[in-house]
Amino acid sequence: MHAKLQHSKDLLQKIESDYAPNLVFACSFGAEDVVLVDLISRYAPKINIITLDTGRLHQQTYDVMDACRQKYGIEIKVCFPDTQEVESMLTTHGANLFYSSIENRKMCCAVRKVHVLKKVLKNQQAWVTGVRRDQASSRQEMQEIEDDQAFGIKKANPLLAWSEKNIWQYIEENDVPCNALHAQGFPSIGCEPCTRAITVGEDPRSGRWWWEQEDAVAECGLHASPLNMNK
Numbered sequence: 001m002h003a004k005l006q007h008s009k010d011l012l013q014k015i016e017s018d019y020a021p022n023l024v025f026a027c028s029f030g031a032e033d034v035v036l037v038d039l040i041s042r043y044a045p046k047i048n049i050i051t052l053d054t055g056r057l058h059q060q061t062y063d064v065m066d067a068c069r070q071k072y073g074i075e076i077k078v079c080f081p082d083t084q085e086v087e088s089m090l091t092t093h094g095a096n097l098f099y100s101s102i103e104n105r106k107m108c109c110a111v112r113k114v115h116v117l118k119k120v121l122k123n124q125q126a127w128v129t130g131v132r133r134d135q136a137s138s139r140q141e142m143q144e145i146e147d148d149q150a151f152g153i154k155k156a157n158p159l160l161a162w163s164e165k166n167i168w169q170y171i172e173e174n175d176v177p178c179n180a181l182h183a184q185g186f187p188s189i190g191c192e193p194c195t196r197a198i199t200v201g202e203d204p205r206s207g208r209w210w211w212e213q214e215d216a217v218a219e220c221g222l223h224a225s226p227l228n229m230n231k
């Protein structure tokens, strides 16, 4: 764990020196992301922290957002989707469109997340994520620093080699604020209508979009290849 931690610190400092101020961490306030908030505020504070407020988040996510703001004294830029896009989507397809088809779910993720992130990343050179390799089979090939073809900039994944156990050990040892939903069995925290608790032995990704067919890609488009984004 000590070596992994040191490696992640070094990587954060390297990307800070290579890309700041044109570098953002897109934080969702899940367990991995609060670890990164802690590491960035200690070791690489020039990395800008942003969050996408889809308009459908859990109250517990707003609570941990404020707890991080308070504990670390950091600025967290909150980015909302385009009002007209949301209004038009809901007028045409209804407020709960994501349950009616995979296409509608992907449309909602595109409007509420992907388009917003695209706008945020437009003038950046790199972005940071909290993804871990063992979270999903679709993340096996990811690299710590890679070309993000979807957004046309570099993408850094400093926690790629961390296990879930490493994450929780770090949170406990450093008293990092974390989302109360994890204690209720939520493996990952997304939008309120699209995430749920899972039971022991279930695939962690089944906590998202569980009503879709098993072979559907359980990604929202933020970490998908350009191929997957078009599905």
Ligand code: SF4
Pocket: 054, 056, 098, 105, 106, 108, 109, 110, 112, 113, 190, 191, 192, 193, 194, 220
């Ligand atoms: S996770 Fe659900 S509510 Fe959130 S943007 Fe995607 S489809 Fe919409």
